[in-house]
Amino acid sequence: MSHQIKKHLGAIVRHNGVEFRVWAPFAKNVKLLTPYLGVFDGSNTYDMLSENDGYWSVFVKDAEVGQNYKFLIDTGNELLTKNDPRGRALTASDNGVSVVVGSDFDWGDDLFMPIPREQQIIYELHIGTFNRRDPATTGTFYDAIEKLDYLLDLGINMIEVMPVTSMAYSNGWGYNVTDVFSIENAYGGRHGLMEFVKACHARGIGVIIDVVYNHFMSGDLWRFDGWYENDRGGIYFYNDWRGDTPWGARPDYGRAEVRQFLIDSIVMWFNEYRVDGLRLDSTAYMRNTLGYNDDPAHDVDGAWSLMQDITDVAHRIRPGSIVIAEDTSGNDYITKQRQDGGCGFDAQWGIPFPHAIRKMLGLGTSWPVDLGEQLLRAYNGDVFQRVIFSDSHDTAANGSTRITSAISPENPNSTRVRQDTIIASAITLTSPGIPMLLQGQEFLQEGAFTDWQVLEWEKTEQFAGIVKAHQDIIDLRKNTYGNTSGLLGQSVRVFHRNDQGQVFGYHRWSRGGPGDDVLVLINFGDTEYHEYHLGFPRPGEWRIRFNSSWQGYNSDFPELTPDSVSTDDSCNLAMDIPARSVLILSQDATAS
Numbered sequence: 349m350s351h352q353i354k355k356h357l358g359a360i361v362r363h364n365g366v367e368f369r370v371w372a373p374f375a376k377n378v379k380l381l382t383p384y385l386g387v388f389d390g391s392n393t394y395d396m397l398s399e400n401d402g403y404w405s406v407f408v409k410d411a412e413v414g415q416n417y418k419f420l421i422d423t424g425n426e427l428l429t430k431n432d433p434r435g436r437a438l439t440a441s442d443n444g445v446s447v448v449v450g451s452d453f454d455w456g457d458d459l460f461m462p463i464p465r466e467q468q469i470i471y472e473l474h475i476g477t478f479n480r481r482d483p484a485t486t487g488t489f490y491d492a493i494e495k496l497d498y499l500l501d502l503g504i505n506m507i508e509v510m511p512v513t514s515m516a517y518s519n520g521w522g523y524n525v526t527d528v529f530s531i532e533n534a535y536g537g538r539h540g541l542m543e544f545v546k547a548c549h550a551r552g553i554g555v556i557i558d559v560v561y562n563h564f565m566s567g568d569l570w571r572f573d574g575w576y577e578n579d580r581g582g583i584y585f586y587n588d589w590r591g592d593t594p595w596g597a598r599p600d601y602g603r604a605e606v607r608q609f610l611i612d613s614i615v616m617w618f619n620e621y622r623v624d625g626l627r628l629d630s631t632a633y634m635r636n637t638l639g640y641n642d643d644p645a646h647d648v649d650g651a652w653s654l655m656q657d658i659t660d661v662a663h664r665i666r667p668g669s670i671v672i673a674e675d676t677s678g679n680d681y682i683t684k685q686r687q688d689g690g691c692g693f694d695a696q697w698g699i700p701f702p703h704a705i706r707k708m709l710g711l712g713t714s715w716p717v718d719l720g721e722q723l724l725r726a727y728n729g730d731v732f733q734r735v736i737f738s739d740s741h742d743t744a745a746n747g748s749t750r751i752t753s754a755i756s757p758e759n760p761n762s763t764r765v766r767q768d769t770i771i772a773s774a775i776t777l778t779s780p781g782i783p784m785l786l787q788g789q790e791f792l793q794e795g796a797f798t799d800w801q802v803l804e805w806e807k808t809e810q811f812a813g814i815v816k817a818h819q820d821i822i823d824l825r826k827n828t829y830g831n832t833s834g835l836l837g838q839s840v841r842v843f844h845r846n847d848q849g850q851v852f853g854y855h856r857w858s859r860g861g862p863g864d865d866v867l868v869l870i871n872f873g874d875t876e877y878h879e880y881h882l883g884f885p886r887p888g889e890w891r892i893r894f895n896s897s898w899q900g901y902n903s904d905f906p907e908l909t910p911d912s913v914s915t916d917d918s919c920n921l922a923m924d925i926p927a928r929s930v931l932i933l934s935q936d937a938t939a940s
Contacts, residue, residue, distance in 0.1 A: 356369060357369050357370070357371065357403075357434050357612070358370075358432055358433075358434030358435060358436070358529070359417065359432060359434075359435065359436075359446070359448045359449075361412075361413060361448065361449075361450055361451070362407070364409060364410070365407055365408050365409040365410055365411050365412075366407070366408050366411035366412070366415070366448055367405065367406075367407045367408075368380050368382075368396070368405060368406050368407075368408065368417070368432075369403055369404065369405040370396070370403070370404050370405075370419055370432065370433070371402055371403055371404075371433075371583075371605050372402065372403075372404055372419070372421055372572065372573035372583075373402030373573065373575075373583060373605075374423070374573045374574060374575035374583065375404070375421045375422060375423065375573040375574065376422045376423065376424045377395075377421075377422040378396040378398075378404040378419055378420065378421050378422070379393050379394060379395055379396060379419070379420040379422075380393070380394040380396055380406050380408065380417060380418075380419060380420075381393055381394075381417060381418045381419070381420055381429070382394070382408060382411060382415055382416065382417035382418075383415055383416055383417070384416050384417055384418045384445050388420055388427070388429065393420070394406045394408055396419075402605070411448065412448065413448050413449060413450040414447065414448065415447070415448045416439055416445040416446060416447050416448075417432070417445070417446050417447075417448065418430060418431060418432075418445055418446060419431075419432065421572070421573050421574065423573065423574025423575075424574070425574065426574065428571075428572075428573075428574060430568045430572060431444075431445065431446045431527070431568045432446040433527075433528070433529070433568070433569055433572070433584070433609065434529050434609070434612070435447065435527065435529060435530050436449040436529055436530055436531075436538055436616075436620075437449050437530050437531070437533075437537060437538050438514055438527065438530050438533060439533075440533055441514040441515060441518055441526075441527075441530070441532050441533040441534060442516070442517075442518060444514075444533065446530075449538060451620070453539065453542045455542075455546060455622065456546065458546055458549050458550070458622065460549035460552075460554065460622075460624070461668065462554060462624050462625075462666070462667075462668030462669055462670070463505050463506060463554050463624075464668075465670060465694065465695065465732040465782055466732050466782075466836045466837075467505070467826065467836065468505060468506045468554075468670070468782050468783075469503055469504050469505050469506060469777075469783055469785075469822055469825065469826070470504075470506045470507070470508050470556070470735065470782060470783065470784035470785070471499055471502075471504040471506070471507050471508065471784070471785050471787065472508045472510070472737075472740060472741060472784055472785070472786050472787060473492065473507050473508065473509055473510065473787050474509075474510045474521065474522075474741065474787065474799070475487055475488065475489060475491075475492055475509060475510070475512060475532075475535045476518075476519050476520075476522075476534075476535065476799060477787075477798075477799065477800065477801055477802060477803060478491070478492050478495065478787055478803060479491040479492055479494060479495050479803065479805070480802045480803070483800075483802055485534075486518055486519040486534045486535065487535075488534070488535050488536040488540060489535055489536040489540035489541055489543060489544040490536055490540060490543065490544075492544060493543065493544055493547045495805075496547055496548060496551055496553065497551070498808070499553065500551045500552070500553065501819070502790060502815070502818060502819055502822065503818075503819055503822030503823060503825075503826065504553060504785075504822075505552060505553055505554065506553065506554045506555075506556060506624070506625070506670075507548060507553055507554070507555055507556065508556040508558060508625075508627055508672075508784065509555060509556065509557055509558060510522050510558050510741060511523055511525065511557075511558045511559065511560055511629075512531055512532050512535055512541060512557065513525050513526075513527060513528060513529070513530060513531060513532065513559075513560075514526050514527035514530045514531065514532050514533070515532055515565075516565050516567070517799075518532060518533070518534035518535075519534070519799050519800060520799050521741065521799050522558070522560075523560050523595070523629060524565050524595075524596075525560045525563075525564055525565060526564070526565050526567035526568070527567065527568075528564070528609070528610070528613050529613055529616060541621055542621060542622075545621055545622055545623060546622075549622070554624035554625065555623045555624050555625070556623065556624060556625035556626060556627055556670065556672065557617055557621070557623050557625075557626055557627070558626075558627045558629060559613070559617070559626050559627070559628055559629065560629045560630075561599065561610055561628060561629070561634060562593060562595075562598065562629060562630045562631070562633045562634045563593040563595045563596035563597060563598055563599075563633075564584070564585075564596055564597060564599060565596050566581065566596065566597065569581070569582075569584045569585075570582065570584075570585075570597070572584060580597065581597045583600075583603070583605075583606075584599055584600065584606055584609070585597045585598065585599060585600055586598055586599075586600045586602075586648075587600075589637065590637060590648050590649075592637055593633050593637070594633075598633075598634075598637075598648065600650075601634070601648060601649070601650035601651045601654045602649050602650035603650075607650070607654055607657070610654065610658070611654075611657055611658065611661055614626070614658050614661050614662055614665075615661060615665060618662065618665040618666045618669065619665060623666075623669075624666065624668075624669055624670065625662075625669050625670035625671060625672065625694075626658075626662060626669075626670075626671050626672070627671075627672040627673075627674060628655070628658070628671070628672070628673050628674065628693075629674050630674055630675075630676070631655060631673040631674060631675045631682065631691075631693075631696075632675050632676045632677050632679075634648065634651045634654075634655065635647060635648055635651040635652055635655070636648060636651075639676060639677065640677065641677045641679050652691065655673075655691040655692075655693070656686050656690075656691055656692055658671070659671050659686070659691060659692035659693055659694075660686065660692065663692075669694075670694045670695060671692075671693050671694050672693065672694065672695045672696065672697065672735055673691070673693040673695075673696040673697070674696070674697045674699075675693075675696045675697070676699050678699070678700070680727045680728050682696050682727075683695060683696055683727045683728060683730075683733040684727075684728050690728075693733075694733065695732065695733050695734060695735050695782055696727065696733065696734060696735070697734075697735050697737075697740075698722070698725065698734040698735060698736045698737070698781060700715055700717045700722060701722050701734075701736045701737065701738075701776075701779075701781070702737055702738050702739060702740065702743045702751075703715035703717045703743075704717040704718060704719040704721075704722040705719065705738045705751075705772050705775055705776070706738075706751065706754065707719070708852070708870075708872050709751075709755065709768050709771065709772065709872060710872070711751075711754050711755065719775075719852065720842045720845065720852075720854075722779075723779055723780065723840050723842065723854055724840065724842075726780065726838070730838070731780030731781055731838050731840070732780075732781065732782055732838075734780075734781040734782065735781065735782045735783075735784050736776055736779055736781035736782065736783055736784065737776055737783070737784040737785070737786065738751055738772035738773060738775065738776045738789070739751050739772075739785075739786040739789050739797075740784070740786055741786065741797050744786060744796060744797035745796050745797045745798065748796070749795060749796045749797075750786075750788075750789065750793060750794055750795060750796065750797060751768075751769065751772055751789070752765050752769055752789075752792050752793065752794045753794045753795055753796070755768050755769070760792065760794035760795075761792060761794070761811075763902065763904045763905070764928065765792065766792065766811070766814055766901075766902050766904075766905075767896065767897075767902075767905070767927075767928035767929065768928060769789070769792060769814065770814065770817050770818075770896045770901070770930065771870060771872070771896065771928065771929070771930050773785065773789065773790065773817075773818055773821065774821050774868070774870075774894070774896065774930040774932070775868075775870070775930075777818075777821045777822060777824075777825045778821070778824070778825065778835055778856065778866070778868045778932060779840070779854075780838065780839075780840045780856070783825065785818070787803060788803045788804075788807075790814065790815050790818040791804075791805075791807040791808045791810075791811045791814060791815050792807055792811050792814055793807065813900060813901040813902050814901060814902070816900070816901060817894075817896060817901045820894055821894055821932070824866075824893055824894060824932055829893075830863060830937055831863045831891075831893065831934050831935070831936060831937050832863075832866050832893060832932070832934050833858055833859075833863060833864045834855075834856040834857035834858050834860075834864045834865050834866040834934070835856050835866050836858060837856060837857050837858025837859070837864070838858065839856065839857045839858065839860075840854055840855065840856050841854065841855050842854050842855075843855045843867070843883070843884075843885065844869070844882055844883070849873065849875065849877075850871060850872040850873030850875070851869070851870070851871050851872075851873075851877070851880070851925065852869075852870045852872065853867060853868065853869040853870065853882070854867075854868050855867055855868075855885055856868065861886075861935075862886075862888075862934075862935040862936060862937055862938070863934065863935065863936065863937025863938075864934075864937075865885055865886060865934060865935065866932065866933070866934045867884065867885075867890065867931075867932070867933040867934070868930065868931075868932055869882075869925065869930070869931045869932075869933070870929070870930045870931075871925045871926065871927060871928060871929050871930075872928070873927065873928070874927050874928065875927055876906065876908060876924070876925070876926055876927045877924060877925040878908075878924050879922040879923070879924070880922060880923055880924070880925050881920065881921075881922050882920070882921055882922075882923065883918075883919055883920050884915050884919045884920075884921065885919065886915075886919060886935065887915045887916070887917055887918070887919050888914065888915060888935060889912050889913070889914045889935065889936075890912060890913050890914070890915070890933040890934065890935055891911065891912045891933060891934060891935065891936065892909060892910070892911055892912060892913070892931055892932070892933050893932045893933060893934055894930070894931065894932035895907070895909050895926075895929070895931055896926075896929045896930045896931070897909065897926035897929040905926070906926045906927065906929075907926070908924045908925075908926045909923070909924050909925070909926060909929075909931060910924075913933070
């Protein structure tokens with residue numbers, strides 16, 4: 349690829365000191381201040397040598413890991429003190445100073461291998477609130493580690509972590525990025541993230557990091573070396589209409605040095621933190637100022653090829669890694685291979701999917717979506733190019749709320765909420781796609797998802813039956829017992845739809861046959877059906893592998909259904925279907 353510009357940027361530890369290099373093409377002069385004492389008084393100052401290509405460097409003998417530093421940039425009109433854009437750590441995320449870091453972390457015998465897409469069960473997690481011990485502070489990587497065994501027992505094998513780079517507010521969601529290479533101090537910093545990834549890998553859990561390249565907040569990158577045009581951001585940003593986003597200034601994807609800056613951050617995630625995947629936030633707004641498809645007038649030059657380079661680099665460094673796009677447009681080319689003109693992402697968020705679920709639950713939505721159509725959606729003919737969910741940090745916030753509170757704002761712990769929550773999760777976990785749960789949805793966490801709401805872990809005991817229901821569905825999704833392999837397959841069809849009676853059924857399969865064919869039957873209504881007539885894809889006995897009305901999940905549930913049902917020779921049967929329930933059926937793998 350042609351993006352390679354300059355190696356060894358930032359602070360590079362050598363055997364007898366540290367080499368510092370920074371890109372500041374419009375600077376008249378650059379000095380290194382280390383250790384930085386908070387003011388520039390002429391002490392601890394090193395002149396940096398211009399390399400005549402916009403880069404400045406200096407080697408400081410006996411400088412060491414843990415030493416802080418800043419750059420003093422002479423613009424010709426003023427002196428600017430700036431942190432290192434590639435600094436791996438800050439003394440404090442909100443208003444800290446760059447710190448020299450080493451590479452001496454002990455990864456032990458970490459040989460974790462990426463999990464195939466069809467087997468992934470993702471859990472979206474926000475470090476700041478996931479296991480927040482003190483409402484006055486934010487949660488940390490170490491706090492999150494304490495709950496990994498719980499996630500393992502639940503059946504999770506991939507964690508998608510909301511952004512963890514240094515941010516403007518330490519308890520924010522993380523999308524207000526100020527420093528691309530340093531990890532949020534309040535979360536535990538660089539070492540904390542490494543410990544978190546190591547602990548996940550030790551349990552067979554992969555880690556996906558959410559990254560933000562569609563905009564940056566106006567931190568030290570803003571007018572970094574003093575140059576700018578049109579009252580905009582300078583060398584790291586577009587200095588015209590292409591710089592506008594709803595959240596902050598857009599980086600200049602067309603400038604080679606900025607592309608290298610972003611590509612090198614991708615390299616960092618895989619090489620230094622050993623992550624197993626990335627989710628790129630709002631890729632539609634990377635490539636178009638309005639987030640549209642087929643809108644050349646507002647397309648951002650360089651964005652498409654940058655995303656291609658990002659996926660190429662990720663897959664080269666970490667074969668089998670998953671790179672996910674949050675792209676609101678439903679564009680197949682996002683996940684099409686690069687050689688076919690696509691961006692090469694492995695999957696993209698299925699943005700309409702949760703709205704289809706809410707619509708079927710009678711919650712109302714402005715989205716013109718249909719669950720049957722959503723089940724059949726497959727980018728480029730591959731169902732696992734889509735991440736599906738009933739709730740995410742977006743659907744549970746931004747003027748909306750978690751599905752529990754949407755079902756019953758007055759009583760989010762009601763029997764109906766428990767029933768419908770299981771239905772929503774069951775659809776997610778049995779539909780074609782890579783399923784994702786939002787932290788706390790498996791134990792009926794309520795309210796809007798915010799950057800300060802503490803997860804109520806006591807609910808895992810209060811609603812242990814609902815947690816158990818999620819565990820049981822996840823086991824079926826993974827084909828743990830060898831009789832639901834169709835849930836790992838590419839094929840789906842709606843085999844029954846009664847809109848008036850609110851009964852909906854779909855068939856999943858891979859190769860087809862006993863042990864593979866899976867039927868998911870949902871009653872979205874309040875009517876209990878007795879002797880409800882259905883046509884199944886194969887004759888014989890079908891075992892009910894999951895019955896959401898089982899009283900072991902909740903003592904108030906009706907539990908009307910037997911353990912198995914049998915069709916006649918014409919594949920027809922009549923069976924009982926509880927109200928507001930989901931049944932998952934398959935045939936024994938040994939059946940003839």
